[in-house]
Amino acid sequence: MYLFYDLETSGLEPCWDVPLQAAFLQADANLSAQREVTLRCRLPAHVVPSPDALIVTGVTPVMLENQPLSHLEMMAQIARIIADCKPAMLIGFNTIRFDDEVLRQSFYQTLLPPYAASMTGHGRADVLSMLRAVVMLEPDAVAIPRDDAGKPVLRLGDVCRANGISLSEDDAHDALADVRATLDLFALLLERAPSTMATMLGHAKKSGPLALLEPGEPVILGGTLRLTPVLPMIGSPTNPGARICIDLGQDPSGFIDLPALDLLARIRSSSSPVRQVKVNAQPILFGWDQAAHALVEAEPDSVYRERARALWAHPTFTRQLVLALEGQYADREPSAWPDAQLYSGGFVSDADAAACRRWHEIAWEHRASFAAQHIADPRLRSLAIRQVFLNAPETLSPEAWNRGQDWFRNRLMTEDEVPWLTLPRALARCRELATTADPDQLIALDRISTWFIGRRDSLGPNGETVAMPTCAIVS
Known part of the structure; x- marks a missing residue:
């Protein structure tokens, strides 16, 4: 069984950005589609999306807020889809370098098993890696477009169009359209370069x-x-x-x-x-x-x-x-933020994994106290309290709510050098992009900037939040 998938994300930093759209296509051994699923979620309130990503994907502020699923709910659905298809070969385009890492980080930050896609019997294959192998070993097997300097262009849309696979510029960066095109390109590579592909599939x-x-x-x-x-x-x-x-x-x-x-x-x-x-x-x-x-x-x-x-x-x-x-990494300081501590803090213990499963099952009003009492790993305990603040802040004690407000305002507005995107930096990037934008992009950038300013102005002068953004409220 094959499970093709693609994510559209808020940006390019897996520790700090999140999936906004996910598409899955389940196919049998003959690559006949059996099921398709598309999911979209609201942007978590503490994440500032990259203006570049919003322009490329065409995602609007309205789309970021008006979705039926929270990020937490979408990640839980993704985990179920992957588990229900076990064992399968998970395949995408540039997924091993990017999408897999985004999934792993978002699973971790929503208290789901971080390695659900790689340590549970699934194979992992990447059509971009297989395409590169074919280009290097059998350069005449498929048509590869080239740029003005003569270098191969291996973007999904360009390669698909060069080989008669339908994926228009308008459809590119829609997760389901990308998944369907990835399946078609995978089938073409199997047909044109069977020996190279057999070896690469053996490495899945x-x-x-x-x-x-x-x-x-x-x-x-x-x-x-x-x-x-x-x-x-x-x-x-x-x-x-x-x-x-x-x-x-x-x-x-x-x-x-x-x-x-x-x-x-x-x-x-x-x-x-x-x-x-x-x-x-x-x-x-x-x-x-x-x-x-x-x-x-x-x-x-x-x-x-x-x-x-x-x-x-x-x-x-x-x-x-x-x-x-x-000694290669002896001088590398671990991150001070739990978001980036997946690899530095060790594997999640069996006891904490069980506690995280239970945390997902109980009512919101009990989750903060449960995390404090039953989750030993400080990374996961911190992330659990964060999820309560983002999804059900009314269930927190006044002290915990105030701590959450301080964290929330700092996360969005700090002027310190931090690895995530803040609202001031996002607005500065909008101004920078506007200097070279075409008319349609200028309209989009104006809407994005206005939305960023609205998010900034919703924060009170002393750290209070005038109103939690729509994307943070559980429907």
């Missing part, structure tokens, strides 16, 4: 790439536009789901004798010889015989084999590599 679960990444033999790793010969060497010391490879296109004599600190500096440079391969993210990865013919400006195979032998034979390189990578 981590067992596929793991089989190729057994240390010892060189393999071919794909990036966005180029294939690279690499040697799999060690598991990542900082990511259990990744393997570390060395770029055989570089002469190892330039780094093989470096001590760990100098090697780390080289790894952090623009000429890093290290490639990290995430085995659960459908890497573009091929055995030597399948892809070596597509290497650009390739050395003789004997050169790559000799470099591989030198790396394995060196008495200290592997150890220094491990030491360098162990």
